[in-house]
Ligand SMILES: NC(=O)c1ccc[n+]([C@@H]2O[C@H](COP(=O)([O-])OP(=O)(O)OC[C@H]3O[C@@H](n4cnc5c(N)ncnc54)[C@H](O)[C@@H]3O)[C@@H](O)[C@H]2O)c1
């Protein structure tokens with residue numbers, strides 16, 4: 001896929017030094033020698049006058065009291081969890097999350113939050129609903145209770161120390177007031193805020209100039225205009241969304257247009273959380289990146305924002321840079337993560353053709369500390385709303401800067417990812433004699449990665465689409481977190497509603513893994529959920545290089561455990577989520593409402609049971625490399641796994657006869 005060559009440059013790329021000089025210097029970038037020019041190089045934080053750790057601490061001490069009210073625009077995967085954790089650690093700050101989507105806001109205000117993240121439910125309960133004074137802290141500090149991080153005393157005071165190392169078991173006599181609010185009233189929320197976080201979606205453009213690679217700034221621009229209209233003078237406006245390098249200039253220009261003469265500060269504070277580990281990533285962030293203008297006012301604004309994070313993040317982990325370095329660093333971070341995955345997937349293809357084992361290669365290569373072992377798990381490639389779009393944004397940036405070699409280099413990362421996805425379907429066809437007619441294929445895993453219900457750019461969707469074209473009798477889909485309703489809606493939207501069984505198509509979504517696999521000719525693993533593994537339990541999340549999820553926060557019976565919390569607001573009688581829970585008849589499903597609860601049962605599937613209910617010769621295609629192949633073969637399965645040579649087809653084919 002080659003993105004369209006832009007006919008006009010990025011809005012922010014053609015601005016020359018004169019334009020920059022004309023800008024309010026609160027957003028003009030400054031090079032180390034102090035001259036203004038386009039210089040998106042990430043510099044050491046204490047170089048060129050940026051805040052070093054000790055001056056940051058001093059600045060924080062001087063400015064911290066000023067932040068009393070934060071408005072976060074965008075109640076999505078980033079806005080909701082980020083606001084919840086900020087509120088948790090800053091009980092003195094009122095945090096309001098605003099979104100134009102009334103349905104999302106209604107759900108955030110109910111017992112059915114619109115996103116699933118381990119640990120989110122309990123934090124939400126504390127900050128949104130508040131707690132009474134009387135309960136002991138035992139349940140909060142027991143292993144599995146809110147990650148063992150929060151003593152009751154801390155929950156009341158907001159003083160959590162430095163994460164998991166600061167634990168005191170106490171009994172509290174102080175009530176915790178709610179300080180997180182969800183609303184659709186943007187004007188009010190913005191006008192009352194000292195700090196405004198913009199966390200709206202910035203997807204890839206789908207049409208017009210730059211379609212397929214440029215960032216679609218429509219939502220960000222619309223929100224910026226509203227912020228410019230309603231923000232109080234002196235407010236700090238923060239780019240939380242991932243945006244193209246030099247977006248801060250756009251923000252500043254809009255502020256100048258709508259509110260001439262009024263002083264605002266613009267900061268870049270990109271988010272690095274990953275889906276499925278969002279709460280852990282926020283609680284134990286390895287870095288907080290804050291880009292500001294290199295002026296006294298810019299530094300003061302950066303220190304004010306840093307003070308919010310310093311409630312739980314050690315100052316040494318707060319990195320300050322210029323605005324454009326911060327914006328660019330986010331794109332580069334995601335591009336380099338994607339690059340690692342594509343690199344190892346290219347090697348998986350070589351392994352298939354040679355008989356080498358990609359996990360062994362990854363382990364050997366990753367043992368070099370200069371390379372490291374993370375993000376080297378081969379499989380069907382990266383999904384999700386971020387990696388692909390951010391690589392493409394970098395590609396577009398390079399094109400607009402007339403750097404075609406750079407653009408081609410990064411584009412290859414996305415092309416390799418598409419190759420990785422397509423290989424699994426080719427392998428299914430090889431196993432099933434190149435025809436799916438009259439057959440049932442089961443897809444295990446619909447989310448783009450484990451422990452999330454986020455399905456954006458999910459490899460499973462592409463695979464379902466490709467399988468459907470082969471005319472199978474049935475494509476059964478199961479996910480431990482996504483509900484059947486959600487899966488049917490997504491599949492209908494992206495593959496066409498005709499593919500659903502209710503409309504005569506082959507796709508049936510299941511809430512039960514065993515019914516999904518019953519009578520199947522081939523079972524495909526498309527998401528790396530621990531539930532699907534069969535190796536030693538202690539290896540979950542570590543074997544093969546995928547990151548462990550240390551935020552395995554068991555929240556079963558959370559309301560009982562967190563017994564002093566105020567009650568959850570009751571749902572309206574016509575609450576659609578309550579109705580869905582009560583109903584077992586969901587169009588296009590086998591019934592049930594899925595598994596999306598925070599306290600889900602993470603028991604592993606019983607592969608022996610699946611074996612006896614499947615059709616011979618019991619094909620399993622492991623697209624995520626999570627199965628212990630020898631154990632599966634002992635049960636009797638025939639296993640194929642990308643880049644791992646123990647599969648049946650490999651045994652019967654000479655090296656060099658690659659799968660696809
Ligand atoms: N999802 C992640 O894991 C992740 C991680 C780091 C950074 N990011 C970046 O953060 C940003 C947000 O991502 P997300 O996944 O939370 O997106 P999302 O789609 O889940 O949420 C965005 C929200 O913004 C709202 N919105 C859009 N226009 C609005 C308007 N005019 N007024 C009010 N609300 C509006 C939408 O209704 C939606 O609820 C993106 O730039 C993304 O690249 C995402």
Ligand SMILES: O=c1ccn([C@@H]2O[C@H](COP(=O)(O)OP(=O)(O)O[C@H]3O[C@H](CO)[C@@H](O)[C@H](O)[C@H]3O)[C@@H](O)[C@H]2O)c(=O)[nH]1
Pocket residue numbers: 242271272273274275276334337341374375376377378379380381382383384385386387448449450528545546
């Ligand atoms: O070794 C690996 C690691 C991941 N994946 C896949 O890659 C995708 C992305 O995984 P991950 O990066 O963990 O999740 P995201 O939520 O997309 O998080 C990325 O994108 C976010 C949004 O910008 C950033 O904030 C995070 O730092 C960055 O990791 C998923 O489909 C994974 O299954 C692999 O195939 N192999």
